[in-house]
Amino acid sequence: MKLVIVVCGLLMLGGCATGGQSNPPWLAMSGSCAKLSSEQELSLNLADDMAKEGKLHASLANLQNLPERSAQVQLRKARIYRQLGRSEAEPLYRGLLGGCLAAEGEHGLGQLAAGRGDNALATTYLERASRLAPTDAKIRNDMGVVYLNQRRVDEARFEFLTALELKQDDSLAALNLVTLLIYQDQWKQAAELVTRAGLTPEQVSDAQSRAQELKTQAKTASNQVAAIK
Template identity: 35%
Template sequence: MVLLAGCAGGFGRTNAASPNTPEELESTDKSMHVDLIRKMLDQEQYYAALAHIQQQQRSSGNSDELRYLEAEARRQLGEDAAAEKLYRELLRGRLAGDAYHGLGLLYAPRNLATSIQYLREAAARAPTDARVRNDLGYALLRAGRYAEAMPELSTAVELDPANDKARNNLVLLLMVTRDEEGVQRVIDQAGIAPETVARLRSDAQALQARAAGSGVRK
């Protein structure tokens, strides 16, 4: 994708910004390889991503970015201990926000309270990251902390209106809190498909039943 974008300007134009030293060429190659790894993670090709991470580590050494990408791949593969170790190695560096986000996702299935603490740390470091605000809002929703979840999910939707996950989670929260006027407003504005609305209704009922059974305070 990077190569195609570079060719789009035509053959007749000189690109003064093109790398012309070995160091610049190596830096460009690393950047392209990292972009490839990120694309593999987005496409859920976690084993392939790990193979390319290992190749990059072997050819040019490790880096915080590669450690983070490796942690993401291992988390998705269920290698929790290895992923947590990698995330924790990044907590004092420039990728601390990403590492706290990863830890929050790592702990979400097994310790929701700890997950929320890590996600709050991530949101404090990246308040305009819609993904982080959405994940924090959803964790708070699952914990039955609806009043706290509302601003997080609303912020996520406003930061990234095209984020279907954040929008659906906001609708889910509105359903759980029985704000039908709000539910309909979001459905109309976003044009949410009927089958998606039906699935969210089912999820909301399950959350309400779980909250009622555990005595969760709204």
């Protein structure tokens, strides 16, 4: 099972417009933190349930009945558009920056950037997200993934362990940590974690494939450096 983390994004921009300059389009989409009504909350929960069941289009249709400027609604829409690979995700995530769901906005932009393979930009967004929400296990896990993609192994291990301690049943963080351990040829520790986390043989196989991919990338990068010298 590979981590699919998709991406995009740029700068957080706050403050007033200056004379003669127009606000960037995404600023007009800034989400409102006003509380939804009980009926609207029920609709939001229904949309969440549909998304969990993989009914992304149906979930989006339900969200379109809710206040467009609500930060909670914008976040749900952004997540669905990201999973569908639609460009609408980026401005929606940006519209959350500086508000009550700023951490989620930074996180989403980091996921978009990582999905494009821009690990440097993803790192910037995810580190900001982590500072805003340091106990969010999903953010810590995704930071670990981006660090591992850059072969910043010690930092990746720290983030995966943090995610696991924050949410002990997080099989995704466990799977990523197993990938890291296999990458480092620490097979005994990897086996112990597989047993402890109850990972399936298919998941272990995916971890091995990902670890091998990282090793190949590292070897290629090393060869390129040697060739330059």
